[in-house]
Amino acid sequence: MPQKKSDLLQGTLDLLLLKTIAPGPMHGYGIAQRILLTSKEVLQVQQGSLYPALHRLERKGLITSKWKESESGRMAKYYSLTAAGKKQFSTELEHWRRYATAISLVLEA
Amino acid sequence: MRMPRQQHNDDLERELAHHLAELTDEYVRQGHTPKEARRMAKQQFGTEAPIKDQCQDESPWAWLQSILQDIQFGLRQLRQAPVVTTAAVLSLALGIGANSAIISLIDTVLWRSLPVPAPQQLSFIHWQGPDFPNHLSWRRRKHVQGRSSASCGFLFDAGNRQYAEGDGRVRDHFRV
Incomplete structure (x- = not known):
């Protein structure tokens, strides 16, 4: 795996965001950190993509937000999945798996 | 109209401020002085304006906002060219007037049935x-x-x- 932090493949950000907040409510900074850590510091979600994406998902009704005190004692906006978001996540995950399998089938043919 | 938009803006500002604060904390944890940490966080964060703009585009009021902006722009343009504006308004007024006159004539003469029982x-x-x-x-x-x-x-x-x-x-x- 390359050590360089890479840009996200177009269209995968929503999937990553949905996956990251699936276990429970998280704030924007936490989401970015979680993605960075779990991807072994490969995937860095920039604020410029993160917040517009979160707001877009919220507008679509896939996630909701609530202001809450964070572990550091600051007020933070926590995002969590709605029922529609959970459904959308499983659909997108399924799509992604099929897509990734198809790509590797072609590349390794 | 202004309320949700303003609220959305404030909300976003607090959200971004929180992100910046957490980022600063992270650099402090890594051993930088608070001042340095703050500078680094800001540097990594980049300018906030484009983020705000983009989030604004995602807000539920974006369509209304852009319509209002278009209307404002249109009015400004009209004010800058009063002669053209007058000509346009006059021709619209005459056109609408003539049309409604003709339509009401056609309505009475052709479309409306005669005011008698069983006109057929x-x-x-x-x-x-x-x-x-x-x-x-x-x-x-x-x-x-x-x-x-x-x-x-x-x-x-x-x-x-x-x-x-x-x-x-x-x-x-x-x-x-």
């Missing part, structure tokens, strides 16, 4: 001889009341059927 049963009678109208005016002139008669030729026209009746003698069939 009405017939046209084309008078062909000079006698009957003359007869009528003669009656009027002489103040004739009651029955009178006159002869004339007329065309009886009921819908598609049209048939001529020559030399009919009208005998008080019409109340005059």
